[in-house]
Amino acid sequence: MEKIVKPISGLIGFLIILIVLAASVFFFLQIKENDVKPWTIVAAVLLLITGLFLMKGLMIIQPNHSRVLNLFGKYVGSVKDNGWFFVNPFYTTENIS
Structure with missing residues (x-):
């Protein structure tokens, strides 16, 4: 049985990604200072990844x-709307025309 999934807008996902990457850049810029804490380096790398x-x-x-969206080989649902979307990064997708 087909299950229709309504993913969130790609713009919202893109803004979340920009915030995470901006935080990473902020922590990388903090590394340039003389008093570097080890957690700053770890935070910068983890946020970048x-x-x-x-x-x-x-x-x-x-x-x-x-x-079609699959999570570790299990069917999650189908996205039938056209546009730019953000879904769980662990999903694998297959095109259906």
């Missing part, structure tokens, strides 16, 4: 196409 990983959740669906 998280921001890059979240980019995998952005997807564009062209008109008259849809995508």
Whole structure:
């Protein structure tokens, strides 16, 4: 049985990614100062990795196409709307025309 998924807007996902990457840049700039704390380096690297990983959740669906979402091989649902969306970055997607 088909399950229709309504993902969040790609713009909202993009803004979240920008905030995470901006925080990473902020922590990297703090590293340049003389008094560097080890947690600053760890936070900068973790935020950078998280921001890059979240980019995998952005997807564009062209008109008259849809995508099937799978989470670790299990069917989650289908996205039938066209546009720019953000979904769970762990999802694998398959195009359906």
